[in-house]
Amino acid sequence: xxxxxxxxxxxxxxxxxxxxxDGLARxxxxxxxxxxxxxxxxxxxxPMQAVGGxxxxxxxxxxxxxxxxxxxxxxxxxxxxxxxxxxxxxRDTVAWITGLLRSFYGTIFTAIMxxxxxxxxxxxxxxIASMPEFAPFMRGLTVLMAAVEEARVGTDRQRARDLVDVxxxxxxxxxxALRRHGLQxxxxxxxxxxxxxxxxxxxAQRVRKALTTEDWSSLQAARVANLR
Amino acid sequence: xxxxxxxxxxxFLHPDAPTRFPEQHAFVSDxxxxxxxxxxxxxxxELRRGAEELLRRGQGRRKLVTLEKFLDRVEVLGLxxxxxxxxxxxxxxxxDGRAHQPxxxxxxADLLIAATAAFHARPxxxxxxxxxxxxxxxxFPVEVRVVPAAAPAPGQAARR
Numbered sequence: 001x002x003x004x005x006x007x008x009x010x011x012x013x014x015x016x017x018x019x020x021x022d023g024l025a026r027x028x029x030x031x032x033x034x035x036x037x038x039x040x041x042x043x044x045x046x047p048m049q050a051v052g053g054x055x056x057x058x059x060x061x062x063x064x065x066x067x068x069x070x071x072x073x074x075x076x077x078x079x080x081x082x083x084x085x086x087x088x089x090x091r092d093t094v095a096w097i098t099g100l101l102r103s104f105y106g107t108i109f110t111a112i113m114x115x116x117x118x119x120x121x122x123x124x125x126x127x128i129a130s131m132p133e134f135a136p137f138m139r140g141l142t143v144l145m146a147a148v149e150e151a152r153v154g155t156d157r158q159r160a161r162d163l164v165d166v167x168x169x170x171x172x173x174x175x176x177a178l179r180r181h182g183l184q185x186x187x188x189x190x191x192x193x194x195x196x197x198x199x200x201x202x203x204a205q206r207v208r209k210a211l212t213t214e215d216w217s218s219l220q221a222a223r224v225a226n227l228r
Numbered sequence: 229x230x231x232x233x234x235x236x237x238x239x240f241l242h243p244d245a246p247t248r249f250p251e252q253h254a255f256v257s258d259x260x261x262x263x264x265x266x267x268x269x270x271x272x273x274e275l276r277r278g279a280e281e282l283l284r285r286g287q288g289r290r291k292l293v294t295l296e297k298f299l300d301r302v303e304v305l306g307l308x309x310x311x312x313x314x315x316x317x318x319x320x321x322x323x324d325g326r327a328h329q330p331x332x333x334x335x336x337a338d339l340l341i342a343a344t345a346a347f348h349a350r351p352x353x354x355x356x357x358x359x360x361x362x363x364x365x366x367x368f369p370v371e372v373r374v375v376p377a378a379a380p381a382p383g384q385a386a387r388r
Contacts, residue, residue: 096300168297172300203301209243215282216238218282219238222274222277223274225335226337
C-alpha cells in the first residue's frame with residue numbers, strides 16, 4: 001500500500017516501515033504462539049494505522065481506484081502465498097482468508113462514501129482499532145502479512161503454512177465478532193450450489209486426513225451428555 | 229434440509245469413515261449431493277471443544293483449522309430465536325418426555341439437538357435408534373430418520 005501513496009503522503013509515513021518490518025521478522029523467526037501474535041500486532045498497530053490513514057486520505061477521493069488497489073494487493077498476496085505454500089490444505093486456507101477479507105472490505109467500501117472516509121481522523125482510527133472486536137482482525141492481518149513476507153523473501157514453507165493457520169484462526173474470531181453485531185460475512189459468498197458441495201466434501205476429506213484414530217476418539221470423548 | 233445428530237457427523241469425519249461407518253458415510257454424502265445438511269450449535273460445541281483440547285495438548289493447530297473450515301461450510305442452527313423461543317420449545321419437549329408414561333428422559337445434548345431440528349422444522353437424522361423411538365413416543369413434530377450404526381469394534385462401546 002505504501003508504494004501506491006503520492007510522494008508527500010509516502011514520506012510522511014516512511015517511519016512506519018521499520019517497526020512493521022521488525023514485527024513481521026519476529027513472527028517469521030520466533031516461536032509462533034498466540035502471545036507473540038498479540039504482542040506483535042500491538043506493536044505494529046500504530047504504524048499500520050498511520051499507513052492506512054495516509055492511504056485513506058490520499059486515495060479515498062477516488063473510491064473505485066482505492067478499492068481496485070486494495071483488491072489488486074489481495075490478489076498479488078494471494079498469488080504469492082498460493083505459489084509458496086505447497087500443500088492443498090494451506091492453499092484452501094489462503095483462499096478462505098482472502099475470500100473473507102474481500103467480503104469484509106467489499107462491504108466497507110459499499111457502505112461508506114468517499115466523503116465519509118476522508119473525514120475519519122486519527123483519533124477515530126485509534127478508537128476503532130482499540131475495540132475488542134477488532135483485535136483478532138489486527139492480529140490476523142499482521143500474521144498474514146508475515147506469511148506473505150516469508151513467501152516473498154524467505155524459504156521456510158512450513159513457517160508460512162503455520163502463519164497462515166494462525167491468521168485463519170484469528171480471522172474466524174473476527175468473523176464471529178462481526179456475526180455478533182449482525183454482519184454475516186462469507187469467505188465464499190458467490191459460490192454456486194455445486195461449488196458449495198465440493199467445498200464441503202473437500203473440507204470433510206481434509207478433516208479425515210488430519211485426524212488420527214486417536215484424535216477422533218478424543219473428539220468422541222468431548223461429547224456432551226448432561227449439562228449438569 | 230436435514231439436521232444431523234453429532235453421532236452422524238462424527239462417523240462421517242472418522243479417518244476411515246467410508247469403510248468403518250459405510251452407512252453413515254453414504255447417508256451424509258447423499259445429503260451433500262442433495263440439499264445439504266445442517267447441524268446444531270450443540271454439535272458444533274462438541275466438535276470444537278474436542279479440537280480445542282487437542283490444540284492445548286500441543287497436537288497441532290492444523291487439526292483445529294481443518295475442523296473449523298468444515299464447520300464454516302456447514303449450516304449451523306441454534307435455539308436463540310426471538311426471545312429464546314427455541315429454548316422454550318426444548319423445555320416443552322423435555323416436559324413432554326417427563327409426563328410420558330413411563331417417563332422418557334433424554335440427555336441434555338440429545339434433547340437440545342433434536343429440539344433444534346424441530347424448532348427449525350427440519351427433518352432429524354441420528355444413529356441412535358432408541359433416541360428416535362423416544363422422540364416418536366412424545367409426538368416429536370418433525371420426521372426422524374435412523375441411520376443404522378455399524379457394530380462397534382471389539383472393546384469399544386457405542387455412544388448415544
